[in-house]
Every structure is written in structure tokens, then in C-alpha cells.
Amino acid sequence: MPGKHLARWTLSWFASALSFLLAALALAVPFAPAPGAWLEGRGLALVHLLALGWLSQMMIGASLQFLPVLLARPLPWPWLSPLSLALTGVGTILLALGFIGLEGGGTGLLALAPLPLGAGLGLFLLMAGGTLLPAGGWRDDAGRPVLLALAALILTFASGGGMALAGTGGPVAISPEALPFHVGLGVAGWLGLATAGVSYRLFAMFLIAPDGGGRLRRITAGAALCLTGLLTLGLGLAGHWPAPGWLLPAAMICASVTAGLYIADIAQVWRSRRRARPEVNMRMTRPALAFLALAALLAPVAAIDGRFAEAAVFAALVGWLSGLTLAQMVKITSFLTWIQVFSPRIGKQKLPQVHELVDDAACRRWLGLWFAGAALGTAALLAEHAQGLRLAFAVLLVAALGIAREVRAIRRLAHLSFAARPPVLPPLFLPQLRMDPT
Amino acid sequence: MSQPPTHDLDVRPLLAAGEQPFDRILETVSALPPGAALRLIAPFEPAPLYNVLARKGFDHRTSQRGDGDWEVLFTPKAHPPPEAGLAPGSNPEAMFWPEPAQSLDLTGLAPPEPMVRILGALEEMVPGAVLFALLEREPMFLFPELSARGHEWAGNHAADRASYRILIRRGHGE
Ligand code: HEM
Numbered sequence: 359m360p361g362k363h364l365a366r367w368t369l370s371w372f373a374s375a376l377s378f379l380l381a382a383l384a385l386a387v388p389f390a391p392a393p394g395a396w397l398e399g400r401g402l403a404l405v406h407l408l409a410l411g412w413l414s415q416m417m418i419g420a421s422l423q424f425l426p427v428l429l430a431r432p433l434p435w436p437w438l439s440p441l442s443l444a445l446t447g448v449g450t451i452l453l454a455l456g457f458i459g460l461e462g463g464g465t466g467l468l469a470l471a472p473l474p475l476g477a478g479l480g481l482f483l484l485m486a487g488g489t490l491l492p493a494g495g496w497r498d499d500a501g502r503p504v505l506l507a508l509a510a511l512i513l514t515f516a517s518g519g520g521m522a523l524a525g526t527g528g529p530v531a532i533s534p535e536a537l538p539f540h541v542g543l544g545v546a547g548w549l550g551l552a553t554a555g556v557s558y559r560l561f562a563m564f565l566i567a568p569d570g571g572g573r574l575r576r577i578t579a580g581a582a583l584c585l586t587g588l589l590t591l592g593l594g595l596a597g598h599w600p601a602p603g604w605l606l607p608a609a610m611i612c613a614s615v616t617a618g619l620y621i622a623d624i625a626q627v628w629r630s631r632r633r634a635r636p637e638v639n640m641r642m643t644r645p646a647l648a649f650l651a652l653a654a655l656l657a658p659v660a661a662i663d664g665r666f667a668e669a670a671v672f673a674a675l676v677g678w679l680s681g682l683t684l685a686q687m688v689k690i691t692s693f694l695t696w697i698q699v700f701s702p703r704i705g706k707q708k709l710p711q712v713h714e715l716v717d718d719a720a721c722r723r724w725l726g727l728w729f730a731g732a733a734l735g736t737a738a739l740l741a742e743h744a745q746g747l748r749l750a751f752a753v754l755l756v757a758a759l760g761i762a763r764e765v766r767a768i769r770r771l772a773h774l775s776f777a778a779r780p781p782v783l784p785p786l787f788l789p790q791l792r793m794d795p796t
Numbered sequence: 797m798s799q800p801p802t803h804d805l806d807v808r809p810l811l812a813a814g815e816q817p818f819d820r821i822l823e824t825v826s827a828l829p830p831g832a833a834l835r836l837i838a839p840f841e842p843a844p845l846y847n848v849l850a851r852k853g854f855d856h857r858t859s860q861r862g863d864g865d866w867e868v869l870f871t872p873k874a875h876p877p878p879e880a881g882l883a884p885g886s887n888p889e890a891m892f893w894p895e896p897a898q899s900l901d902l903t904g905l906a907p908p909e910p911m912v913r914i915l916g917a918l919e920e921m922v923p924g925a926v927l928f929a930l931l932e933r934e935p936m937f938l939f940p941e942l943s944a945r946g947h948e949w950a951g952n953h954a955a956d957r958a959s960y961r962i963l964i965r966r967g968h969g970e
Contacts, residue, residue, distance in 0.1 A: 705919035
């Protein structure tokens with residue numbers, strides 16, 4: 359039936375992702391490696407719990423919800439969603455355990471993890487590609503970066519899987535020389551471009567701004583294409599031919615240019631908004647974009663001097679992508695909860711407004727603390743200060759717990775007066791078996 | 797068979813005031829509900845428009861009036877070009893529905909406000925009455941609620957995709 363567009367598993371994706379975030383941060387406080395030692399097992403485990411468990415699962419959950427809404431086209435095979443969720447979750451845990459095994463205990467799990475992970479990501483690619491391609495996504499300003507991101511996800515998985523199997527010496531093994539290209543494709547390609555593409559539409563909607571687009575977005579897409587192309591070339595050469603020395607710096611300059619164009623574009627959307635006072639999710643998006651700018655400045659330097667790489671990746675993953683995701687998660691959860699609970703009652707009784715479900719001041723406080731932690735962590739990595747980095751993870755953990763508590767309060771409609779709350783609340787994060795009794 | 801709803805536009809006062817009517821005509825056409833026709837009255841035969849509106853999916857029938865002015869009826873083609881087609885889930889008989897009893901301009905509102913206004917307005921209307929609404933984007937969260945409440949709808953994007961038009965006929969439910 360057309361019209362069933364409230365993706366049922368979105369909040370389950372969010373809940374799983376949030377659990378990965380909290381687990382990764384809780385482990386990072388005691389176990390985070392010192393600056394410069396992140397390529398050891400523990401560091402790799404933490405990075406992938408954040409990149410795959412937290413950020414990728416959030417991105418997948420949000421895409422499965424919003425691609426159909428933004429492209430006005432239903433998701434093919436939506437029942438694959440819970441399967442994909444379970445497989446990516448299990449795969450991420452196995453990968454993390456496999457990385458820890460690198461410090462002693464064998465690498466068996468590292469060779470196993472790519473199976474469930476690949477299956478889970480593959481199912482997502484099937485659903486997302488099955489929405490974007492028939493809708494002519496490459497002709498759309500927001501569709502182009504998302505399609506590039508999906509291609510980058512395939513290459514990230516292939517290169518990561520290949521490196522994971524490097525120890526086994528199998529035929530699909532990829533040389534560790536691929537590492538910087540794997541990181542670039544994962545952070546800038548998959549997570550970065552997908553976030554940018556989805557944000558074009560969402561930000562215009564949240565700010566009530568014209569859905570701009572046009573020339574600037576086409577130029578940005580060109581820079582993004584150049585970025586993914588150079589990273590792919592580097593990946594292809596790794597282990598076979600020595601990559602020319604200019605390749606990685608050139609790719610990182612492309613990344614910075616793409617980021618700069620994107621920020622200029624979003625600044626334009628911000629200025630043309632019709633909502634005089636943007637809501638907390640959009641106001642707290644500005645510090646996240648400042649971290650993107652910082653990462654974009656660090657990236658070309660990191661390509662030449664590896665000491666800056668950890669700080670650049672941290673600023674991008676924690677400051678920009680996680681900060682932005684946390685801010686939007688509050689808004690999206692309140693919106694979906696409102697629709698779920700109140701849409702059957704519209705026009706029949708007086709209803710609370712969406713923003714009444716959210717405690718703005720609390721969200722601002724926790725998000726502010728998140729960005730403080732992200733700034734501290736970036737500085738500690740630049741200054742190679744191990745204690746500072748631990749402290750930063752502790753700050754981030756407290757902030758994430760605060761935001762998780764807010765999300766729970768939103769789902770429980772805790773900020774509404776007792777009278778305004780419905781007698782029966784929807785499940786916290788599992789899908790409702792029947793949407794409504796009619 | 798009943799006639800599709802027809803909107804009238806008389807451009808003679810505009811021309812008398814020395815203004816170009818072309819933009820106004822295109823604006824009116826863009827804001828037409830799906831399936832609706834346009835009756836244009838002009839002091840000369842507006843031949844250049846025929847091609848423009850044919851591309852937007854309209855046939856024309858021209859006649860000269862008693863007073864010497866021209867009247868052209870633009871009706872949607874039976875098989876309109878794809879971009880003028882109705883969104884999936886639309887009721888194909890919408891062009892035979894009565895004239896909208898109410899129309900709402902909901903551009904510039906943040907979700908879920910457009911949905912709240914539409915469902916609120918429908919509650920006030922009599923069964924069978926038709927509501928027209930102009931929106932900024934396809935209201936994907938509205939559709940399940942319309943079906944749950946037994947209302948019928950037909951909608952599509954304007955040719956430039958900058959807005960979305962929807963006709964909703966109130967159902968006979970409670
Ligand atoms: C969103 C996707 C991903 C992102 C953002 C990402 C990011 C990263 C980063 C930043 C590093 C360097 C870690 C450090 O410096 O401590 C890394 C290394 C690595 N990643 Fe990923 N990764 C992703 C997906 C994957 C997947 C799916 C696999 C395996 C199936 C994988 C396997 C590896 C391996 C084996 C290394 C270590 C390579 C070496 O040290 O030789 N990654 N990744």
C-alpha cells in the first residue's frame with residue numbers, strides 16, 4: 359500500500375547505535391591508547407566501534423527513514439532492515455573482538471567478522487540503491503553525494519576486509535599500504551558524503567529555507583567525485599605499485615575543497631532561512647561544522663606529516679559527524695515520536711507541539727559538553743597528551759549519557775504534563791506491532 | 797460524465813493596465829489542482845501559449861466570443877506527460893470531484909504543521925467536500941493518516957518540483 363512510509367525500525371537502529379557509542383566511550387576511558395598508538399588492537403577496536411557501530415548504524419537508520427521521504431519513493435524490501443541491523447551489529451562486535459585479538463589471542467575473529475558485516479552492509483546497499491537508482495538519484499543534488507557515499511562504503515568494506523585478511527595471506531588480502539585510502543574512503547567518502555547529502559534536504563526543512571541546490575552543489579559534487587576517484591586509485595595501487603607521493607596529499611586537498619564548498623553552501627541555506635530562531639538541533643549544528651572546518655584544515659597536513667592524522671580523524675568522527683548526529687537525533691526522535699503518538703488524534707483534540715517533547719536547555723547543555731570534550735580530545739592528540747585524551751573521553755561519555763537520557767525522556771513523553779500524555783505509550787525502540795487500532 | 801473543475805482567468809484588465817500577462821498565466825497554471833482546467837479570456841488569440849501549455853500537459857480549444865474577444869479552454873490531456881502525472885496512490889477520478897470548498901497555502905510551514913492544518917480543516921468539512929492544499933514537499937507522513945481516516949486524495953509536483961499540490965476529498969467516516 360502506498361503511504362506506509364514511517365520506517366518501522368528507525369528507532370531500533372538509533373538505539374543500537376547509541377548503545378555502541380556508550381559502550382565505546384565507556385571502554386575508551388580506561389583503555390584508550392596514548393596518542394600515536396592508535397594502530398594497535400585496542401585503538402582499532404575503539405575506532406571501529408565508533409565508525410561502524412555508532413556512526414554507520416545511525417547513518418543507515420536515518421537513510422532508511424529519510425531516503426523514501428525525501429525522494430517520495432517507497433523503500434524496496436523494507437523487511438530487510440532488521441536483518442541488516444542484526445548483521446551489522448554482530449559483525450561490528452566480532453571485528454572489535456578480532457582487533458583486540460591482535461594484541462595476543464589470535465586473529466580468527468578478524469577473518470570471520472567481514473562475513474556478517476558484509477552481509478549487513480550489502481542488505482542496506484540493496485535497499486538504499488533500490489530507492490536511489492530508480493528515482494534517478496544521480497540527477498538530484500542531494501542524491502549525487504549519497505550515491506558516491508554508497509560507492510565509498512563498498513570500497514571501505516572491501517579495503518578493510520582485505521586488510522583484515524592480510525594476516526591470513528589469502529587471495530583477497532590487501533596490503534596495509536591501503537590504510538590511508540581506507541580511512542579516507544570510510545570517514546570522508548562514506549560517512550562524510552552521506553551526511554552531507556542527507557543534510558541538504560533536512561537542513562532546508564528544519565530551517566524552512568528554499569531547497570537551494572544549483573551550481574554550488576554541482577561543483578561540490580565534482581570535488582567529491584575527484585576525492586573518491588583519487589582515493590580509489592590509491593587503493594587500487596596499494597601493494598602492487600608504489601603510489602606516487604602526490605596522490606594522498608592531492609586527495610586530502612580535494613577533501614578540504616569539498617568541505618569548504620559544502621560549508622559555504624550550508625551557510626547560504628542558513629542565511630536564506632525563514633525560521634527567525636532556529637531550533638536547538640540546528641543551532642548546535644554550527645559547532646559541528648566548525649569541527650568539519652578544522653578537520654578540513656588538518657587533512658592536507660596529515661597527508662604529509664602522519665602525526666596530525668589521528669587528530670584530523672578524531673575531529674571529523676567525534677566533533678563533526680558525532681556532534682551533528684547527536685544534535686539531529688534529538689530532533690528526529692521527537693518528530694517521529696510525535697507522528698507516531700499524535701497523528702491519529704490531529705483535528706480531534708488539542709495537541710502539544712513537537713518542540714514541547716524536548717527539553718531544549720538540557721539538550722543544549724549536553725551537546726555543549728560534547729563539543730567541549732571533542733575540542734579537548736583533538737587538542738590532546740595534537741599535543742600528544744595521554745591524560746588529556748582520557749579526560750576527553752570521560753567528558754564525552756558524560757555528555758553522551760545526558761543525551762541518551764534526553765532521548766529516552768522524549769520517547770516517554772516525559773516533558774509533557776500528565777494530562778497531555780496518551781494512556782498507552784509506544785514501545786521505547788522496538789516497532790509497534792500494529793500502528794493504530796483503526 | 798461531469799466536467800473537470802475549471803478556473804477562469806481574464807487577462808484583459810492586466811493588458812489594459814499595460815502589464816504582461818504571461819507570468820500570471822503560468823503562475824495560475826502551476827497552482828491549478830491536479831486535473832483542473834483553465835479558461836483564459838484575452839483580447840487576441842494567445843497562440844504562443846498553445847505550445848507552452850501543451851508541454852505542461854494541456855490540450856486547448858479556442859473560440860471567438862460575441863464581443864470579439866477570445867476564449868481558450870485548456871484541459872489536461874488524457875495521457876499527460878509523465879511529470880504532470882499524479883503521484884502513486886492518487887485517486888485517478890479526482891478530476892471529476894467537485895470544486896474545492898477550501899484551499900490552503902501551506903508553503904513556509906515546518907513539518908508537521910502542514911499535516912496538522914490539513915487534517916484539522918478536513919474535520920470541519922462535510923463528507924464528500926474537497927480541500928486543495930499547496931505544499932513545499934510531498935507530505936509523506938500525511939498519506940497513511942488520510943487512508944486511515946478514509947479520505948481520498950490526488951497530488952503531484954508542480955513542473956519545476958518547487959511545490960506540491962494535493963486535492964483531498966473528505967471521506968464518509970466519523
Ligand atoms: C565506516 C567505515 C569505516 C571507517 C570510518 C574506518 C576507519 C578506519 C580508521 C580510522 C582506521 C585507522 C585506525 C587507527 O588509526 O587507529 C582503520 C583501520 C582499519 N580498518 Fe577500518 N574503517 C571502516 C570500516 C572497516 C571495515 C568494514 C573493516 C573490515 C571489515 C575495517 C578494517 C580495518 C582494518 C583491518 C584496519 C587496520 C589496518 C592496519 O592497521 O593495517 N574497517 N579503519
